[in-house]
Amino acid sequence: MDMPGAARYDEIADFYATGWADVLDDPASLRLLDLLGPVAGSRVLELACGHGRVSRELARRGAxxxxxxxxxxxxxxxRAAERAAPLGIRYLHADAARSDLGELRDLPPFDAVVCNFGLSDMDDLEGAVATAARALRPGGAFACSILHPCFPGGQGVSGSWPGGAGYHAEGWWRADGELSALRRQVGANHRTLSTYVNTFRRHGLWMDELAEPEPAPEWAAKRPDAARFPVFLVMRCVKDGGCRAGG
Structure with a gap:
């Protein structure tokens, strides 16, 4: 299967897998799981699962x-991690943004779809959100985390958009030598918050809750200028307007 963008992630697979351990202790991932809620007995799809870090935690929680x-x-x-310590996870090699994702089309609807820091890596946001919406049952939850769209790069870190540009300048960009090693190698797509929310709504995913977790104290202590900005954004949507009371 010819999948645009696949090669740039294949090239950093070792770096990526060793840089993000299985322990989910970062503020954004923890808040993501909190917004998703209890998953025991639920069917959960993870888009942009990478080496399976979040998938394994969801499975350990009973999903x-x-x-x-x-x-x-x-x-x-x-898949190697699944063979070494089986949790019943099925991994698919596929582009989540493709409309002809037959492997998912043949599966029963999911109770939840999660995407942890993956949407900015996907060149086709519209296609990825369409896949999430199609995969969900009515009333199912879509939870995602991204670098906060209002967080600029600079101060030695890579934000959602390059520090020398502007918030409204959407598009793909690559960090320079002083910023994140990951973004220097694979780049990222910057989109405004309104682009994300409006894309969700076009596909019947209605915003239910937002969170802006603060970075870990040790991270903030090393980057006091960057820590003044919002760093993470975690969102929970519900398919077909099935919002909770008060949402």
Whole structure:
């Protein structure tokens, strides 16, 4: 399968897998799981699952998990981890933004879809959100985390958009030598908050809750200028307007 963007993630698979351990202790991931709520007995799809870090945590919490990623190298690492310590996770090598994602089309609807820091890696946001919406049952939850769209790069860190540009300048960009090693190698797509929310709504995903977790104290202490900005944004949507009371 020819999948645009696959190669740039294959090339950093070792770096990515060693840089993000299985322990989910970062503020954004923890808040993501909190917004998702209890998952025991639920069917959960993870888009842009990478080497399976979040998928494994969801499975440990009792979910039946399917993970999808565009990088064959990262999926291979996820499958190797599943063989070493089986949790019942099924991993698919596929582009989540493709409308003809037959492997998912043949599966029953999911109770939840999660995407942890993956939307900015996907060149086709519209296609990825369409896949999430199609995969969900009515009333199911879509939870995602991204670098906060209002967080500029600079001060030695890579934000959602390059520090020398502007918030409204959407598009793909690559960090320079002083910023994140990950973004220097694979780049990222910057989109405004309104672009994200409006895309969700076009596909019947209605915003239910937002969170802006603060970075870890040790991170903030090393980057006091960057820590003045909002760093993470975590969002929870519900398919077909099935919002909770008061939402």
């Amino acid at each position: 039946a998990v399917v993970g999808v990623d565009v990088s064959q190298a990262l999926v291979a690492k996820a």
